[in-house]
Amino acid sequence: MNGKIELILLPVEDVDRAKAFYVERCGFEVIVDHAPNESFRIVQCQPPGSACAVGFGVGIQLETPPGSVRGIHVMVTDIVEARDELIERGVEVEPIVNFGADGVAHDGPHPDRSDYGSFASFRDPDGNSWLLQERGYRAA
Secondary structure, eight states: OOOOOOEEEOOOSOHHHHHHIIIIITOOEEEEEEEEETTEEEEEEEOTTOSOEEEEEESSOOOSOTTOOOOEEEEESOHHHHHHHHHHTTOOBOOOEEEOTTOOEEESSOTTOOTTOEEEEEEOTTOOEEEEEEOSOOOO
C-alpha cells in the first residue's frame, strides 16, 4: 500500500472556538469549512507547509470525547523560533526540553540541536495535545 495521511480528526466541544484557536493563534490555514445543514459541519485546517490537516466539526461521528487526542507532532526546523511565535500569538507552550543519550529530560533545546531531540508541548482549548519537535535545524 502506498498512502499519505491527509487528515486527523480532533474531538472538540466548540467548532468556532477550535477554528479560532488553530487559525488565529496557531497560524493554520483553513482549507475547508463546509456546513450543508445544521446537523453537519466539517472544518479542516493545516499548518503552512504541511500535507496533513486537522479536522473537527459537528456530525462527524467521533466516538472520543473532546480533548482526548494526545501527542500530535509538528516537525519544525527551529523549535525556539516556533515556540516563540506561538507564544506571541497567545498559545501557552511548555518550556523546551531535550532528551540526550541518558534518556532523561533536560531543560532547553538539545545541545547539538540534533534531529528529534528537542520538544515543546501545547494544548488546544479542549485539551488535545500537540508536540513541537525539531528536525533539520541549521544554525544561521
